[in-house]
Amino acid sequence: MEKNTEGTLAIVLLVLIQGVLVSGAVEVRPSINPAVVGTSVTLSLSPSTTLKSGSWAVGESLILTWMGDQQAVFPSYSGRASVNILTGALNLSSVTVADSGVYVVQSSDIQLKANASITVLEPISNVTLRANQTELMEFNSSAVATCSVSSGSSLSFLWMNGSSEVTASNRVRLTDRNSTLTIVNVTRYDQGPFRCCVSNPVSNGTSNPVNFTISYGPDNMALTVNGQNTTSFLIGSNLTMLCSVQSNPPAQLRWAFRGQRVNTTGPLLQLFNVSENQSGAYSCLAFNNHTNMNSNIATHIKIAKPSLSGSEPQAVNVWLLPLLLVVASLFSLSGKL
Template identity: 45%
Template sequence: MDLLTLLHVFSVAFVGLTKGNSPLPAGPLNAAVGGNVLFKTKLDPTPLQSIIWGFGTVGTIITSTSTEDTITPGYEGRLTVNTSTGSLELRNVSTDDSGIYTVTIIPQTGRVLTGTTTLNVQVPVSNVKINTSSTDLMEFSSVRLSCSSSGSTPSFHWFNDSSEVTADRVQITDGGSTMTIVSVTRYDQGPFMCFVSNLVSNGTSDPVTFTISYGPENVTLQVSPPQKYHPEGSDVTLSCSAVSEPTVEFTWLFNGVPQSGKGAEFRLMNIQMNHSGSYSCEAFNSKTMRNETSQPLLISVLKNISDVSVTSSTALPVEGQSLNLTCDASGSVFTKEWMKDGSNLISTDNIMFYDNNTVLSFKNLRRKDNGRYTCRVISPISNDSFTYVMDVNYGPENIKINGPNKIYVGKTLKLSCSAESTPTATYTWKHNGKVIHHSSEYTKDSVELSDSGEYICEATNSVTEKTDSNMRRLEVTRWKCGPGCIAGIVFGCLAIILLVAALVLAIVKKKYLMEKFSKGTSNRTEGEGQDNTAYGGSQELNYADVRFFRNRNGGNVELGQQNEVSEYAAVRVNNKPPATSSPPTYNAHMERVKRPAPQPDYDGPQYAQVRRN
């Protein structure tokens, strides 16, 4: 036995003593077939005397000193030792290289170091595949997936998309290579993948996706426009939908009878009353061979309300009688409402409704029942109304006669008659039982004593056929003058006499004032050279306004409206000494002032206004 072998045996013998100072890290090491593996020590580079590596039952596979390497046959070209750290590289490994490796390192100084580690050499994972009997499944069926691969000691994991499969409905068998989905649902479509791994590699299969047939279910029927009632002549579209894979075929039913058409829509154009009924759709899945029918949908086709009318049981309503108002209409009638003057009517002791509000009945008409009665006919798609105007006929009653009870011979007699009545009553006048006039008013000029007696006014209502009357007694007498009358005549005559006397006095007084006025004027001339300055001097022009005279009793006597026309007289200023002259008379004065005044050669004429009242 050579020296190196002895040293290796010695080191192995004392391995227990140096185990605590193993130069190798904790193992094991894993390598793939055909790959390289490095057994790296924990030592820093340092001069070493010798390095010995051994493998399992083979023993020493390489001994390395500072001068040479000794390699066991079969390992030539596959081993390399780092002489400064003791690390070993093993190349092109195979599964036969799996096992326990030992190392003995003898430094130039110090104690001997020994260590062991394990190498696992495995075939890499490859060719990962999923096998299944079918990818076209029915909901609630079962499916089995098998995963196969190449490689050493594979480990299997299953994924649905990116999530690992752990559902209760899944069974994993055959070391994980087989997955069974029990009671497949529509959510188990995948994609499913198989992940295979070992110590040295891993691989994933191509995804597998299932087509899962299910349904039909949740079959739903809708109508457009979305309403229960539809006007006659309109268009209606029915739409059917279902949850299903693959897409279903639809069959339409009207009152349970199949109709033509297989699409998801069923159109009703220009619908009529005979289209009213129950509609439903049936969905059929040719894959699952299942079918399901929707809930029935009721379509009601209605006619618009038209031709509303209200008729009365009698043409002329009379107070105290009964009356029925009947409301009729064409179209689809649902309800009828009655209103009076815009307010809803309700049943009372006197008002009743019959035949679903078709008839409005009055038990006993009253005049307060006058008004506008409206019947409103209503349906879900339209409404219309009609108004009937009721005038309750009544009377005559409360006959009243207006006129005198007593009148004098020769006077005019006027009598008028009135009555409460609808329509207006006709009137007849009777005098002492004899018809004398046909009108509400009776007039007679210059009555006589024979016109005394009973005057009767008869009022007749042509509708109610009622007559009522009232009587007025008239007394015609001659006129007589008593003591009071005579006294009145005397006083009247005296008043007239006093009035005449006052009038005469007023005229005399007026004439007097006029003459006085004429004397007060001065410096007036007609151009003949007459000078009146002797009577003028510095006297002022006076005006008199005579309109009223007071009589002896203190009363005023009005003369009436007087002429207020103003007249003007020319006054010539004469500076010559006054000549003796007498004043003109009133009449002469009036004649002069009416003539045009002469124009002087000096300062010009001056005028004074004289108002005659």
């Protein structure tokens, strides 16, 4: 009797060990992961195993059970789920995002229990970028842009300014899982074009560009005369003064001479055949009618006669030459006497 009991226990123990070994050796492998909404996914056992009965579940919800050539599909999966009664492979069709989860197969044939996780993602479509306003003032306005999609799941957002990636800083904020971009106190370098790039493991999309019109200036003025930094010129010279300034929209430019406005507008002031009385301070005055800001730059021009320092000694030398010859002759005669 004791021998029979020992034999029975040995057989049970052997079956349990075999079951544990089989359960540990078998894996569930999805045909694709992540899967795209609307496609089909097959969960196969590897290595291939013959199962006469078993069940499939996702989380705590049963999908189907089978025994021999009979299978019973639960109502929520009717028409979408089926099992290969020979291999135990589960096929799910027309998957949705809700089908994401951990799938478990169990069988009492060989004490099998194995699982695998699958993710179902919705592809991205129609990436749209919207700005609260596009007309902004430098240092006084904030830009806010929001990126959205018509469809898509598990989204990642990336912002681009031209060819450069936009990252968070003391002026740049990325919120709502990076779908909203806020730039505080915009500068002239924040004009764009800005794009929003959205991706997930199964798709990606990029928005159309958005540009901001940022009013700034006038500032960083420069004034040159005849393309040089020289301020001294000869009487009779022709002068062309060029005024440059950074401003958006372009600044209105006027000119002044000795503090009095002259009847000239635009970046150029031209003077022809100048005289000494045109020496003095010339100013370029800039005004931006969007920012209501002014700026100016001035230079002092000196108009002078040509220098005579090179010709006077020559004239004196020519006049003294005959006199020196006469003096030399007198000394020669006095020596003979």
